[in-house]
Amino acid sequence: MRVLIVDDDALITSALKMILEVDQIEIVGIGHDGSEAIQLYEALKPDILLMDIRMQTMTGLDAAKTILAQNPNAKILLLTTFSDDDYIIQALKYGVKGYLIKQDYSSIVPALNAVSMGQTVFGTEIIAKIPGLLHTEQPDPQARFHYADYGLTAKEYDLIGLVADGLSNKEISDQIFLSEGTIRNYLSAILDKLHLRDRTQLAIFYLKTKDAD
Template structure:
């Protein structure tokens, strides 16, 4: 796994580099603001960009927006001391793969491994905030929603609900008695119908719509 570290605190970048290298994770580069993040990402093409949010010159969120617009499959994991509501909403909209609070350094390597394997990672504190944030962000929450308007079947919408509950493909398979391969195919079809990238965006879609069905 090749990781690019971006943080405006040199002590933090050094500490992160040591933590990652102990676990045999290759640190391919280090930068200190959003502009460097964009330049280094384009040059180094890391597997994962591990990046702070609040930085001089250009924030991590602004850099993430630019990078993901050009490289939609980029894996960006935000690591910050701030669980600011606006930051979380923007991070979700841009499609970052994770948002962790810096205090819990023990979670960084597992999070990187999860993101590298195609999962999305949001710390417990962040996940607890998401439903409330999406509710307050939705000004037209009284508008009636119907899954068929999105080309979904009732079964597909129920499957999205299981994803939003945090169930893995295996757990969904055990619950509704379909093979994991079938579940994967269903989810791939659903993502295509909704033009979404991953399970996190599916969960957000469900949380936004479930009270208006």
């Protein structure tokens, strides 16, 4: 696994480098602000970008937005001391693969391994906040939602609901009596229709629309 570390605190980048190299993770580069993260990402094409949020010149969120616009499949894991609500909302919207609090250093390597396998990882503190954050923006009562407006069928919208409930493909397969391969195909088609990147964004879509249905 090739990891790029970006943080404006030199002590933290050194500590992270030491922690990760113990687990045989290759550190391909180290940067210290968002603009440098963009340049290094393009030059090095790491498997994962591990990045702070609050940095001089350009924030990690702004860098993540730029990188993901140019590289939609980029795997970015944000590591910060701040569980700020606005940061979490923006991180989810941009499609980062994870958001961890720095104090929980023991979770970094497992999180990197999960992200490398295509999973989305949020720390326990962040996960607890997400449902409340998604309901801070109240839907317009005059704007009725209907899944067909997005080109979805009723079955596809129900499937999204199961994803939002946290069910795995295997659990969904057992519940609706379709093969895991069929579930994967359905989800891939749904993501394409909605122009979304992953299951996390799919769950956010469902939670935002179900109350307006």
